[in-house]
């Protein structure tokens with residue numbers, strides 16, 4: 727009975743890899759995945775840890791860490807169909823609780839903040855996805871079907887069916903689980919883009935002012951010329967009295 731339950735658990739872990747990783751083509755390849763080795767080692771270590779066996783669970787955990795680069799404390803509770811892609815650098819703390827069909831990418835930390843005792847690591851509900859290098863810190867809950875973007879630092883709860891990105895992480899997308907329709911809820915601050923937009927606006931304003939100045943200068947210039955030439959003509963008119971050679975258009 728226990729053996730068939732254990733085999734079903736391993737089958738689900740393999741199924742999670744085949745379902746989630748487009749690069750996994752067949753069972754033989756999947757058996758090479760360090761994430762699979764780590765979760766099988768952990769399930770053994772956790773069973774011994776629950777029975778109060780001293781030392782051995784930690785030994786298994788450290789051996790698995792040595793072999794895969796994935797460190798899972800034997801006390802962490804992990805559900806069915808758990809998938810760690812690539813794996814290297816993943817750390818899962820003692821009081822972490824992980825639901826079913828959860829995916830972690832490499833470099834994920836499910837850790838404590840260093841300020842809490844007792845339950846001090848995150849809870850990940852079913853179908854959560856935690857992106858590469860994300861740190862999820864403290865006794866917080868990542869809701870069902872929630873996604874955490876690569877590189878995020880999450881220190882507050884993430885509601886179900888939302889996406890959290892950035893440092894510190896913010897909710898940027900919500901998703902209707904029934905239809906899959908997504909909605910943007912917040913634009914992340916973009917200080918460089920904002921600065922470029924301001925500079926562009928300023929440039930347009932300066933161009934406009936320059937154009938106005940040129941228009942005014944050209945107008946004054948023209949008027950100046952017109953008044954100059956009309957005074958010149960009137961002088962010429964005066965001096966040409968009686969002298970045909972100085973009449974308008976005659977020999978100038």
Ligand SMILES: CC(C)(COP(=O)(O)OP(=O)(O)OC[C@H]1O[C@@H](n2cnc3c(N)ncnc32)[C@H](O)[C@@H]1OP(=O)(O)O)[C@@H](O)C(=O)NCCC(=O)NCCS
Pocket residue numbers: 812831855856857858859873874875876877878888889890891892898899913914
């Ligand atoms: C977050 C993630 C799961 C996408 O979730 P999603 O709900 O489909 O979100 P979207 O792709 O619609 O992105 C929403 C916004 O967040 C931004 N965003 C997405 N991922 C981000 C990240 N990791 N960091 C910062 N911003 C991110 C997007 O640019 C978008 O903003 P925009 O609309 O202003 O362009 C995905 O981007 C991610 O990080 N996946 C991790 C995958 C991974 O670790 N792969 C490793 C393979 S080796």
